[in-house]
Amino acid sequence: MRSRSGLSRTSALLALTILVWSVSRTTFGAEPTTTPTAIEGRLQALVGKLKKRLEITPAIVVTIVPSNALMMSVEAPTEPAKPFLLSVDASFLNTLNDEEIEAAIAHELGHVWIFTHHPYLQTEELANQIAMRAVSRSSLERVYAKVWERGGTKGDLARFLGPPPTAQPAAAGLASDTTR
Numbered sequence: 001m002r003s004r005s006g007l008s009r010t011s012a013l014l015a016l017t018i019l020v021w022s023v024s025r026t027t028f029g030a031e032p033t034t035t036p037t038a039i040e041g042r043l044q045a046l047v048g049k050l051k052k053r054l055e056i057t058p059a060i061v062v063t064i065v066p067s068n069a070l071m072m073s074v075e076a077p078t079e080p081a082k083p084f085l086l087s088v089d090a091s092f093l094n095t096l097n098d099e100e101i102e103a104a105i106a107h108e109l110g111h112v113w114i115f116t117h118h119p120y121l122q123t124e125e126l127a128n129q130i131a132m133r134a135v136s137r138s139s140l141e142r143v144y145a146k147v148w149e150r151g152g153t154k155g156d157l158a159r160f161l162g163p164p165p166t167a168q169p170a171a172a173g174l175a176s177d178t179t180r
Helices: 009-026 036-054 098-116 124-131 137-151 157-161
Strands: 060-065 072-075 084-089
Touching: 036 060, 036 084, 036 098, 072 098, 084 098, 098 124, 098 137, 124 157, 137 157
Parallel strands: 060 084
Antiparallel strands: 072 084
């Protein structure tokens, strides 16, 4: 059986296994793992950790796919009993370090949070605001840089992450007063 791209299922599986093996050598700080299932298990554990930090309860299943035009995306369930599906492009995953993987997944979990807290509007900025409860803004900035580089585009970080944080003014009355 051939897929739309003309690759046989076996060829596609072999290509995915090679890509995942490559990913496993560069992420998670561990020994190389040769199966997509092992990498998905590591990502699933990371999702579990982030779900707790972000107080998200619905089930989410991670899958690594040979190609995802969005690089990483989450799909709402079609039936109430089904889980959300988080799909990760294998070659994009290979470009991210551990902190960036965590940030990208936190962003996708931000979308899950929005899906489950109606009537919020799905926006990238809100998904990132939720993500920044668990990860740093700078890690999300690096992920966006890689997304835009891969897509050959450039976006506006303020539009996606909100305005950059400003320095906090010194609190009034906290300076020592030696005249008393």
